[in-house]
């Protein structure tokens with residue numbers, strides 16, 4: 001069974017390997033092995049002639065196994081497998097021995113040791129290879145539908161691209177309207193477009209597209225299944241209004257007596273207990289907030305037995321009384337729906353830290369706001385019609401200070417990273433203040449300006465030169481109230497002096513984090529995230545939209561805070577990835593997966609507890625572990641925990657690994 | 669006799685800050701604790717705490733900790749209380765430093781071969797922490813005889829109780845521990861935004877004018893937010909805020925004096941300890957006697 005005619009192909013990688021490792025000597029030594037039919041070297045094994053050499057050698061020497069000694073398998077394993085396969089060898093009988101990163105590079109100063117090490121690595125790889133089985137890729141069917149979670153601009157773009165490509169797409173948004181944070185903005189840097197003008201058409205396209213099924217005010221409850229075949233449960237939260245009947249006329253809003261802080265306006269304005277998310281909401285539908293509606297609160301207390309209803313008391317139903325189409329029914333219409341999809345795109349966006357998190361910077365005062373709240377005060381459609389006013393007394397500010405990097409680049413009180421968009425939006429906000437209130441003094445405290453985008457640096461210069469914003473380079477240490485003003489105490493690091501300015505309002509550019517609740521969602525999807533709630537990509541440079549879970553992609557600010565340009569690009573990118581997947585009738589999957597030997601398996605279930613992908617179940621009848629090949633990623637966590645070696649990853653069997661380690665561990 | 673607790677006074681309390689020492693020891697006595705001076709204590713290192721060669725700085729404090737270890741075994745208690753912010757800061761930092769860097773501890777133990785090794789179990793506490801966690805503010809409330817009702821106090825922490833983070837006795841940007849104690853004593857605490865600002869520290873030696881500017885600002889804002897007195901726990905803050913008012917007044921015609929007190933003096937007054945033997949108001953440049961008269 002074991003292989004007897006192995007071909008070993010040693011790559012020079014230009015001077016990368018051959019400059020340190022004596023490749024001729026390596027070929028000579030390896031060629032002495034009985035099980036090796038051919039050991040040869042070539043300058044670039046990954047090049048066309050290099051691949052040809054492998055292909056031809058497989059035929060010529062009738063090779064039954066191949067080791068390519070070159071760079072990391074993440075780079076060229078696939079290329080080499082394909083080359084051997086063209087020669088007629090099963091591709092899973094090809095192994096890579098990484099002698100570049102493991103031998104040549106770390107031992108540049110000691111070529112002799114590097115050469116010895118390279119020989120050893122190749123010998124170990126041959127030992128592993130010898131017990132490799134021939135395998136065929138696994139085929140799984142595909143459901144040609146997609147799910148997009150999060151209806152911000154990234155999710156909207158992804159859904160539209162998929163739908164335009166003819167793929168039925170489900171868009172789930174937890175707020176009553178789609179639009180995300182972009183819809184809260186006043187104008188957008190660097191072009192000063194109004195988001196209402198550029199985003200509303202896209203939002204309406206989503207609502208009207210025949211291939212898009214929109215669930216707003218809904219959340220993903222559970223996700224099961226695997227790439228190509230996900231089963232998703234979606235919870236449609238209770239609205240107490242029949243959305244098929246509601247015309248969005250807004251009559252009910254006018255009569256409702258209850259006022260509460262508006263979520264959309266981030267406490268900068270009030271809404272009623274029955275409300276429409278905002279004036280241009282998509283869908284334009286009313287819903288009742290069960291926590292503040294008089295009637296629903298009353299009914300709840302009656303149900304809990306806290307109060308006994310007297311006869312003939314009239315409980316508020318003002319909204320229902322004026323509702324022409326009789327849409328308001330006060331019935332809890334929460335519902336779970338199930339959808340099947342082949343691919344999922346997560347575009348759940350970001351949030352900014354609340355000003356209250358920074359008491360030393362005055363976050364406890366009413367006129368010290370975070371940046372997103374201030375966007376509402378600058379928005380022409382916002383509560384102050386675009387003329388900023390102090391929340392405490394409605395006064396138009398004569399002076400405003402902006403503070404960059406609040407909580408950003410500050411591991412002690414916030415996050416270690418740069419939040420990336422704040423420099424630009426702060427410059428924009430400063431400019432818009434000057435535009436609305438030319439005589440208002442504007443102070444902008446920054447550490448350094450990070451304006452690294454197309455047209456961004458020019459935008460910054462406009463703020464300085466055309467608008468006369470005072471940019472002060474230095475950190476703010478404290479903000480406190482003195483009389484009616486807020487004293488901003490900082491340092492000007494260019495002059496080396498302490499600066500103090502008294503202003504009417506302060507805007508804190510607070511750090512961005514992943515959306516609230518995203519970690520729970522990520523757990524349901526089994527995709528990784530970091531401590532700050534950013535979803536983790538498979539490879540930061542080369543696979544920024546992929547996740548380790550096949551078929552699940554990420555896009556927009558959910559991956560890390562980014563501007564609109566980048567969010568939209570990622571939305572389209574993720575859609576393209578999903579399309580590529582869904583365009584195939586069947587999916588091929590690497591067969592390097594866990595396999596159970598039912599003869600040995602005791603059915604203890606330890607492997608099941610270890611599997612991060614939920615791929616293992618215990619057969620209740622035979623009492624043995626069973627692997628769902630479509631779910632298994634071949635990580636090997638199960639096998640490491642199996643007390644009997646019953647579960648093992650194909651071509652990574654215990655015996656193979658131990659033989660390889662034995663060779664590696666031999667004393668020089 | 670109350671329960672014996674090791675007390676580290678430090679040099680300043682033995683000199684100019686008699687008012688801090690006596691009000692601390694006497695207030696503790698009322699609460700049922702006998703603060704016994706750590707036998708043969710040495711310097712805490714003071715500014716050398718900021719020195720580059722931290723092994724050298726750590727020696728003095730580890731020696732103090734070893735003494736506490738020996739005496740602590742005798743009295744059966746491992747707590748070492750300091751009230752001077754600088755002493756607390758240095759002792760606690762030294763303890764953390766050698767606990768984190770065992771190599772350094774080993775070097776020090778070898779160097780001090782005349783002493784036993786430091787075993788690392790001394791619990792260095794600031795008096796405020798001791799009051800909050802070990803005594804409990806509710807027990808303190810029971811001992812209040814003269815509630816400081818109507819007295820408006822600005823609590824001032826300076827830097828040494830709050831920085832670096834690992835020795836901070838409370839939130840470094842928005843501390844409340846002193847405020848909560850003062851409220852327990854019946855005082856009205858003003859929201860003092862400069863409670864953790866720099867007092868100018870040792871610049872008081874060579875740049876008096878500079879420190880006087882800080883004092884001008886710290887006192888004026890305290891006045892602006894309605895305080896009658898500023899309370900502190902640090903002899904250096906006390907000195908700068910109190911003594912430098914002289915220059916502040918010379919430079920700024922609009923400046924109004926304000927008395928500076930140790931929080932322990934306010935505690936003593938609330939406990940009914942009002943004699944000059946405990947309070948030592950003669951040690952103050954701006955005497956608090958007039959402002960505190962209603963409670964004396």
Ligand SMILES: Cc1cc2nc3c(=O)[nH]c(=O)nc-3n(C[C@H](O)[C@H](O)[C@H](O)COP(=O)(O)OP(=O)(O)OC[C@H]3O[C@@H](n4cnc5c(N)ncnc54)[C@H](O)[C@@H]3O)c2cc1C
Nearest residue numbers: 150152153154174180181188189349350425556557563564
């Ligand atoms: C103050 C401020 C000003 C800005 N100004 C500009 C500017 O001028 N120009 C510019 O280019 N960029 C600007 N930006 C950046 C811009 O807001 C973002 O680039 C953009 O919003 C990112 O879009 P997104 O779709 O990735 O995320 P988001 O806009 O955050 O949208 C995410 C959506 O997902 C939904 N969601 C979250 N979790 C779930 C869940 N579990 N289930 C279902 N739905 C969920 C949210 O409700 C939201 O609708 C600014 C940002 C801020 C904070």
Ligand code: SF4
Nearest residue numbers: 256274293294316319
């Ligand atoms: S029932 Fe009354 S309180 Fe409730 S939403 Fe309708 S009008 Fe508002």
Ligand code: SF4
Nearest residue numbers: 405408419420422423
């Ligand atoms: S983008 Fe600018 S303001 Fe925001 S964290 Fe980065 S540097 Fe600071």
